[in-house]
Amino acid sequence: MKSNQSNIKKAIKYLNKNYCIGVPSETVYGLAANAYVDSAIKKIFDLKKRPKNNPLIVHYLGIDSIKRDCFINENFMKLYKKFSPGPITYILKLKKNSKISKNVTNNKKSLAVRFPKHKIFKELLKQLDYPLAAPSANITTKLSAVQVTDVKEEFGNKIKYILDGGKCAVGIESTIINLIGKPTILRLGGLDISKIQKTLGLKIDINISPRNKIAPGQSRLHYSPGIPLKMNMINPKNEEAFILINKRKTKLKNYFYLSKKNDLNEAAKNLYSCLRKVKNKGFKSIAVEKIPNKGLGKAINDRLQRASKY
Ligand code: TXA
Ligand code: MG
Numbered sequence: 001m002k003s004n005q006s007n008i009k010k011a012i013k014y015l016n017k018n019y020c021i022g023v024p025s026e027t028v029y030g031l032a033a034n035a036y037v038d039s040a041i042k043k044i045f046d047l048k049k050r051p052k053n054n055p056l057i058v059h060y061l062g063i064d065s066i067k068r069d070c071f072i073n074e075n076f077m078k079l080y081k082k083f084s085p086g087p088i089t090y091i092l093k094l095k096k097n098s099k100i101s102k103n104v105t106n107n108k109k110s111l112a113v114r115f116p117k118h119k120i121f122k123e124l125l126k127q128l129d130y131p132l133a134a135p136s137a138n139i140t141t142k143l144s145a146v147q148v149t150d151v152k153e154e155f156g157n158k159i160k161y162i163l164d165g166g167k168c169a170v171g172i173e174s175t176i177i178n179l180i181g182k183p184t185i186l187r188l189g190g191l192d193i194s195k196i197q198k199t200l201g202l203k204i205d206i207n208i209s210p211r212n213k214i215a216p217g218q219s220r221l222h223y224s225p226g227i228p229l230k231m232n233m234i235n236p237k238n239e240e241a242f243i244l245i246n247k248r249k250t251k252l253k254n255y256f257y258l259s260k261k262n263d264l265n266e267a268a269k270n271l272y273s274c275l276r277k278v279k280n281k282g283f284k285s286i287a288v289e290k291i292p293n294k295g296l297g298k299a300i301n302d303r304l305q306r307a308s309k310y
Helices: 005-018 038-048 074-083 119-127 146-160 193-200 264-280 297-307
Strands: 021-023 030-034 057-059 088-094 110-114 177-178 184-187 239-245 255-257 286-288
Touching: 005 021, 005 030, 005 110, 021 088, 021 119, 021 146, 030 038, 030 119, 030 146, 074 088, 177 193, 239 264, 255 264
Parallel strands: 057 110, 088 177, 239 255, 239 286
Antiparallel strands: 021 030, 088 110, 177 184
């Protein structure tokens, strides 16, 4: 954790001037700006080359600070108590008199809120009197960033400042749940949905289709390493990068491990950095071993599936 108080002060200086900065979260790095200021939010969309109709998640320190911007309900309270701060994003009804920039929500009547767990992100929010809108710190459709060097690779010197919080502990984006009406999962992510189900005590709907208009960010092509990727591979070609989740005896140079012991949490943590490494080494295609479709494996497979649409 290289970010001390003086770095946080510097970050605040840039945010107060309505610049975007890179921030570490437990899921992935975010590209953050003041959620109340139109011009600051416009910069996020420009930098990411993000379509304007794709709304942003707003990050808060705790429940008290969201009450001026959105309505809370019983299901929210159950999940908030159990899982926040952490890798879950709630879609709630936006208040009419909220100060959230229309650019954040694309004039929608809902708001995506998240309470990040990373120490540095929390410290930053504690010292600010506005919440931070922050999408993942990558160019739209590309791989998300899980360490400072990834953010630099995406944006170069186009952003003024990045707070360094080390490598993200979870490694994939938050799980998104719509809590307006019947609870519905809109994105698989860092919180296993079986835990959410258990806490709410009901079977929740899942709508993660790329045609789903509620969360337009779930497009078919997403999380792309920029080269073809195939899943469920047993024997890839020699020249392909082979991504594995279990240790193999052979020591070929093109083997890359998400985990050596079938650990799905470890695999999620390593997913984006592994794909980025393979791409940067100049491989022309990627084969991935079958990943068990349980726990975080579901979210990993979701990301791989979208990445494979290249
Ligand atoms: O882990 C994360 O959630 C990271 C970190 C930085 O917090 N952020 C992140 O943001 O993944 P982004 O912008 O890459 O993905 C946000 C997703 C998009 O698919 C967007 O469509 C959806 O959230 N979203 C945002 N506001 C929404 C709303 N009001 N209703 C439905 N979906 C919404
Ligand atoms: Mg993203």
